[in-house]
Amino acid sequence: xxxxxxxxxQGSRGDQLLTVxxxxxxKHPTMGTVLLGAGKAAxxxxxxxxxxxxxxxxxxxxxVTVQDTTERDGGQQLVQVEDLIxxxxxxxxxxxxxxxxxxxxxxxxxxxxxYWMIHKKLSLCTRNA
Numbered sequence: 442x443x444x445x446x447x448x449x450x451q452g453s454r455g456d457q458l459l460t461v462x463x464x465x466x467x468k469h470p471t472m473g474t475v476l477l478g479a480g481k482a483a484x485x486x487x488x489x490x491x492x493x494x495x496x497x498x499x500x501x502x503x504x505v506t507v508q509d510t511t512e513r514d515g516g517q518q519l520v521q522v523e524d525l526i527x528x529x530x531x532x533x534x535x536x537x538x539x540x541x542x543x544x545x546x547x548x549x550x551x552x553x554x555x556y557w558m559i560h561k562k563l564s565l566c567t568r569n570a
Contacts, residue, residue: 465541478554
């Protein structure tokens with residue numbers, strides 16, 4: 442089992458985790474509501490789920506800059522997707538994160554997914570003959 446998602450699986454209370462193409466709304470301080478996409482992401486409907494189902498290694502693999510060292514320790518404390526910079530803050534006393542929420546139906550209809558945190562990639566299998 443992939444140990445990077447054990448906490449998320451435990452947080453799902455044994456519910457089945459689905460693989461989905463998902464979108465979340467993020468309220469940027471100057472750009473307003475921005476839709477963030479995640480292709481092939483694990484999802485749970487558990488409203489008590491607090492642990493992210495995305496980790497920094499996967500984000501970096503997909504071209505997202507993750508600076509998860511605190512400013513106190515000389516880091517930048519941010520996530521950057523293309524030209525979008527998202528500041529990270531402590532949700533609790535130990536976890537750097539940023540708030541997202543489920544987009545409204547109106548936002549889904551009127552806004553495009555501006556930034557993909559994890560791209561919707563097709564799995565391509567090649568064989569060496």
